[in-house]
Amino acid sequence: MDPVYIGERNRGVEPAAPGEFAPLAIGPLVVAAPVVLAPMAGITNPPFRTLCRSFGAGLYVSEMITARALVEGHAKTLRLAGFDPSEKPRSLQLYGVDERYTGEAVRQLVGEGLVDHIDLNFGCPVRKVTRRGGGAAIPVKPNLLRRIVHAAVAAAGAVPVTIKFRIGIDEELETFRDAGRIGEGEGCAAVAMHARTAAQHYDGEADWSRIAELKRVVRTIPVLGNGDIWEAWDALRMMRETGCDGVVVGRGCLGRPWLFRDLADVFAGRAPVDPPRFGEVARIMLDHAHRLADWMGPELGVRNFRKHATWYTKGFPSSARLRGELIRIETLDQLEEILAGTAAETPFPPSAMRVPRGKSGGRQRVALPDGYLDDLSDATPPAAELTQTPPLSGG
Numbered sequence: 001m002d003p004v005y006i007g008e009r010n011r012g013v014e015p016a017a018p019g020e021f022a023p024l025a026i027g028p029l030v031v032a033a034p035v036v037l038a039p040m041a042g043i044t045n046p047p048f049r050t051l052c053r054s055f056g057a058g059l060y061v062s063e064m065i066t067a068r069a070l071v072e073g074h075a076k077t078l079r080l081a082g083f084d085p086s087e088k089p090r091s092l093q094l095y096g097v098d099e100r101y102t103g104e105a106v107r108q109l110v111g112e113g114l115v116d117h118i119d120l121n122f123g124c125p126v127r128k129v130t131r132r133g134g135g136a137a138i139p140v141k142p143n144l145l146r147r148i149v150h151a152a153v154a155a156a157g158a159v160p161v162t163i164k165f166r167i168g169i170d171e172e173l174e175t176f177r178d179a180g181r182i183g184e185g186e187g188c189a190a191v192a193m194h195a196r197t198a199a200q201h202y203d204g205e206a207d208w209s210r211i212a213e214l215k216r217v218v219r220t221i222p223v224l225g226n227g228d229i230w231e232a233w234d235a236l237r238m239m240r241e242t243g244c245d246g247v248v249v250g251r252g253c254l255g256r257p258w259l260f261r262d263l264a265d266v267f268a269g270r271a272p273v274d275p276p277r278f279g280e281v282a283r284i285m286l287d288h289a290h291r292l293a294d295w296m297g298p299e300l301g302v303r304n305f306r307k308h309a310t311w312y313t314k315g316f317p318s319s320a321r322l323r324g325e326l327i328r329i330e331t332l333d334q335l336e337e338i339l340a341g342t343a344a345e346t347p348f349p350p351s352a353m354r355v356p357r358g359k360s361g362g363r364q365r366v367a368l369p370d371g372y373l374d375d376l377s378d379a380t381p382p383a384a385e386l387t388q389t390p391p392l393s394g395g
Contacts, residue, residue: 005274007354010233015269021239024059024222024246027160027189029089029117032057033267034246035235035260036192037253038226039064039093039119039164040358042304046084047291051284052257056264058249059091064121067096067105081114089116093164096120096148097134098381103151110159117189120152122165122179125198131367133382136166136198139175140372143379146182153187160189164226164248167210169366170199173373176210180218192224192248198366202251202359212242224248230354232262232272251358255311257284275353278316279344285312289335302329309335315352 006013024034035058037044042063049060062081069077083090092115096102102120109115122145124135139145153161163183168174176193183191193214195206206227215223225238226248235247253259262272276284288308293301309326313319322342329335369382 003271004350005272005348005353006233007231010231010237013233013237015266015271016236018269021267022245026059026117026162026222028158029059029160029189031059031246033264034224034239035059035263035267036224036246036248037061037260038248038250039121040250043254045080045292045295046082046087047288047295047301048257048308050084050086051288051291052253052260053087055258056260058260058263059089059117060087061091061093061117061119064093064095064124065105067094068101070094070105071101071108081109083114090114091117091119093119093121094152095124095129095134096152097132097138099147099151100381102148103155106152106155106159106161110156115159118152118156118159118161119192120149120161120163122163123194123198125166125201125364125366127364127367130198131369133369133372136169136366137368137372137382139165139179140169140173140368141376141378142175142178142182143377144381145179146186147379149182149186149188161187162190162192162224163188164192164194166194167197167207169368170197176214177217180214180223184218184221188221190222190224190245191218192226194248194250195225195227199363201361201364203361203363208238208242211238211244215243215245222246226250228252232259232266235263236266251356254357255308255314256357257288275348277344277348278342278346281312281316281348282339282342282344285309285339286332286336289332293332298332299330302331302335305329305335311357314357315349315355316346317349 021034024031037052037060039061044063053060065077065081094105106118122138129135130137165179167176180191193211195208195210211225222245224246225242225244229235229247229249230252238247265272289305292305306327310323313322325338
């Protein structure tokens with residue numbers, strides 16, 4: 001009989017066989033399970049990263065940090081670039097649109113011993129980013145992309161640099177092949193691709209066949225796949241179908257940090273245990289909320305937790321009413337009181353395994369600077385760079 005807690009498309013998928021998948025090696029870093037937490041603005045802060053890390057091995061990447069703001073010493077950016085003392089390795093995603101500030105930011109981070117890994121964001125599809133020529137717009141201009149990557153790798157020394165990008169702007173303007181070749185040629189330790197275009201945003205299904213194509217293009221460094229890892233079984237299926245070397249997990253872990261435990265299990269050859277009953281979910285919620293309050297202060301921490309509360313409870317019976325209460329909480333005491341009134345023995349609903357969480361919405365017309373496509377060989381950086389103003393996207 002098929003397990004209750006497995007999505008229809010994953011029925012029949014078996015845990016990893018001994019030796020089937022190697023640990024993920026990104027330069028000198030070796031991660032037991034080939035799993036990376038995707039950078040997500042306003043989400044993958046130290047409290048969330050340490051909570052996820054408590055469930056299993058992986059590489060846990062910070063939310064996106066703006067290179068220029070870091071170099072100029074903006075207080076908010078410096079705080080976002082911080083790590084909990086328990087975090088090792090320390091992985092940070094950097095957003096830059098030119099070689100100067102990107103290189104200076106990397107030199108600062110590496111010179112002060114602040115990071116063990118740097119990821120460069122070339123996949124963000126958000127309008128405020130692409131209309132300035134940043135994020136997913138950068139790979140449209142291969143020479144500009146090459147200069148930025150070259151500067152980062154040169155400044156990083158022994159610290160590994162990776163890049164993350166999308167299939168392209170849309171179906172008519174694909175950029176992933178050039179991006180993969182540039183990353184490999186300029187000395188990146190790995191490349192990662194979200195298997196959607198910027199125009200898709202987070203709409204529809206990720207096209208895993210493009211990850212397989214990228215793997216055929218990039219032969220000497222690891223290729224990581226991102227998109228639609230909702231269950232641990234999805235990771236095995238992606239790696240088997242595409243030949244990629246690891247997976248990047250984004251929306252699938254929102255409200256489900258135990259996904260990293262499940263991933264560790266399937267890569268170790270074990271079937272995951274059943275998801276927690278609501279009483280255990282409530283305990284994890286309180287743990288998460290307290291971590292946020294300790295890091296941000298009680299008021300901001302509780303406010304930040306509201307969105308997480310909706311993801312934790314999504315799919316449970318009567319969760320709409322519960323979410324209505326949770327999105328108005330002001331204190332940790334209120335959160336504890338609301339959760340104390342719930343049924344602890346309520347089992348995790350099988351139908352909630354693949355309930356979408358996080359960013360959504362339909363296709364979009366990608367905004368680019370005026371005249372941006374006139375000369376794709378141009379390596380001139382965009383005129384303006386973002387300040388550190390979330391919410392943005394990790395791509």
